[in-house]
Every structure is written in C-alpha cells, then in structure tokens.
Amino acid sequence: MSSSGTITAGAVQELLSALVRLRPESTGINARAGIPRAKLDDSAEMLPLAAFTSMLEAAAHESGNRTLGLELGKDFRLAALGPISDLVHSAQTVGDALESFNRFFACVQTNTHTTLSVSDGFARLSYAIQDPAIRFREQDAGFSLAIEYSMLKGLLGRSWRPIGVEFEHNAGDDLPFYQQHFDCPLRFGRRDNALLFSARLLEAPVPWADRNRHARLRVDLAEAMQRRAKLLDLVRGVEAWIAASLCRSVSTDIEVAAGDFGMSTRSFQRKLADHGANYLDIRNRVRSDIARCMLIETSVPVTSIALQLGYSETSAFSRGFKSLVGETPVEFRKRQRGVEAAAAA
Structure with a gap:
C-alpha cells in the first residue's frame, strides 16, 4: 500500500x-x-x-x-x-x-x-x-x-x-x-x-x-x-487509520493495523522502517495531535480525552503528552485559552 x-x-x-x-x-x-x-x-x-x-x-x-x-x-x-x-x-x-x-x-x-x-x-x-x-x-x-x-x-x-x-x-x-x-x-x-x-x-x-x-x-x-497526483504515503495512511480507530475507541494494536493493511506484522514494521518510521512513534504522534486539537477546540474533560485516546489512566496520558509537547494537557489548555482571550481583547 x-x-x-x-x-x-x-x-x-x-x-x-x-x-x-x-x-x-x-x-x-x-x-x-x-x-x-x-x-x-x-x-x-x-x-x-x-x-x-x-x-x-x-x-x-x-x-x-x-x-x-x-x-x-x-x-x-x-x-x-x-x-x-x-x-x-x-x-x-x-x-x-x-x-x-x-x-x-x-x-x-x-x-x-x-x-x-x-x-x-x-x-x-x-x-x-x-x-x-x-x-x-x-x-x-x-x-x-x-x-x-x-x-x-x-x-x-x-x-x-x-x-x-x-x-x-x-x-x-x-x-x-x-x-x-x-x-x-x-x-x-x-x-x-x-x-x-x-x-x-x-x-x-x-x-x-x-x-x-x-x-x-x-x-x-x-x-x-x-x-493532486501526489497522494498520501504509507505513513500518512497509517496516521489516518489510527485517528479513525481512536475516534471510534477501538483497538490500535499493531497486529490489527498490519492486518487491515494486508501485511504480516513483521512485513508492516519493515515497510514502515523503509519510510524511516516506527509504529509506536506514529501512534504517539497521532494521539498528541488529536489531544492538542481537542484541548484547543472543545471543552471535553482531560479524563475523557485520555479515555478516547486509549490510555488506561489519565496520569499516563499526561506524562505522554508532556514528553511530546512540553506541557501537561491542563497547562496546555490553560495557555491556549489565555492566548485566545488576549487575541479577542
């Protein structure tokens, strides 16, 4: 693919x-x-x-x-x-x-x-x-x-x-x-x-x-x-697959992803490696992107966002988000709301 x-x-x-x-x-x-x-x-x-x-x-x-x-x-x-x-x-x-x-x-x-x-x-x-x-x-x-x-x-x-x-x-x-x-x-x-x-x-x-x-x-x-002949590559396709799965709160395990893309898990990992990518890194990035989008554009509680993104505990979501963004979800939302309020003033 x-x-x-x-x-x-x-x-x-x-x-x-x-x-x-x-x-x-x-x-x-x-x-x-x-x-x-x-x-x-x-x-x-x-x-x-x-x-x-x-x-x-x-x-x-x-x-x-x-x-x-x-x-x-x-x-x-x-x-x-x-x-x-x-x-x-x-x-x-x-x-x-x-x-x-x-x-x-x-x-x-x-x-x-x-x-x-x-x-x-x-x-x-x-x-x-x-x-x-x-x-x-x-x-x-x-x-x-x-x-x-x-x-x-x-x-x-x-x-x-x-x-x-x-x-x-x-x-x-x-x-x-x-x-x-x-x-x-x-x-x-x-x-x-x-x-x-x-x-x-x-x-x-x-x-x-x-x-x-x-x-x-x-x-x-x-x-x-x-x-428009330049279509999305494999990595972008996997990102879209993960985002769609998270939106429905269903499994994003690599074995499921590989099966949907018509490959064995090993072949899937090899194909991603050929693109310089790792499945877990892609999933973490997609989770972070969706989290930022929801924190900015919705009032959904942080606990609910963590649940949709497949985290068993809000604390694990907060740690993962901070490692990628540099702020906890609460800090990020508060700062973004401050920026919006200042722009509207």
Missing part, C-alpha cells in the same frame, strides 16, 4: 454543518478525528478520507442511529462537491453526466472506485472505497448512495426511482428506513454499493446541457487531478 484516500475539505465542511444541525452535540467531532477547524477553511484542501468516515461512524455510534449517514446524504448539497457538480449538470445526456462524474470523482475523493456498467438493459452505478485505512464505512455507503440517488433524481425528475439498491454492509434492524427512502428492492452484503436503473435512461437529455462549458470543465478538472 503506497497511498491513502483523501477528500476535499468542502465536502467535509458540508457534512459537518449538516451533522451539527441534526445533532448539536456533535460540535467538535472534527477535533476528535484530528482535523483542526483551520484545515477546513480552504474548500479545495485535501484531507484524509479516514478522518471523514470516522466522523460519520462516531456520530452514528454515539447517537445509536445506524442510518445517520443516509439521513445526512439526503440533504447534502451537490454544489459542495465543487466543479464536478457543474460538470454533471452541463453534460448532454444522463449517461454523459455519469461518465464525467466517475471519471473526475478523484477531484473530490481518492482511493474510491466509482463505475457505470450496462448489462441486459440495466445500468449499475457502483461505489466502493478502496483504502485499507478505512476500517468503518457503513455510514459512508449510505451517505454516498443517498447523494448519488439525489443527483439522479435531479437529472431525471422527482418521480424517478431506482430499480434496485445494493449495499456492502448488512441491513440489521434498519431495513424499514432503507425501504422508506429508496422505495425499491434492496440487497445487502453485496460486493459493493450500487444504484440500479433502466439503461434507456442514460440517453435522457440533461435540462441544463452546455457543451462548451462541459468541455472547459473537463479540461480544468483533468489539470486539477494531475496537480
């Missing part, structure tokens, strides 16, 4: 805004995933995809709402995806729109497989994350398919319904909610996530077609993809 997935800050910001409107208690969840607010200011900035999915999963887990991603995706503004939204709406036909969407989706999100296939009169628009740093992805699947569903309804009219919807994950007890939203046959435990519909609809014209604008956008997005 040589790279890890990324997503534009604009998409993350839109998700966070919708999440906080729905669940005000989710304020600060970006800090828990190790993403400072400042990194969200530039909508074109690329952030770790694992941070995005971990925010969704943590919010769903804490609320007990396994369909939270689907609910958020229903209200997501396609415009938040940036120029790719204009690209879709300026295409000549629905088929052209989906081909362009798939071709340039990496401008919004990388390490993700989006394809359109046609067989026996049926079209299949599929979506699947291909990144071992993403441990939890059920909420993202519902979120992403809801966005694609809304996109197709926008192109084909509000009365459009898919012939079927498929999901990688299992339905659990939430089948009625999925049925209510999609109003069509559903299948779970499939190889990827997909919307199925009649292939003849690919020839339907797009109401806002603009051939010249579409051609210009394709050129611009092709250049943007080339500029």
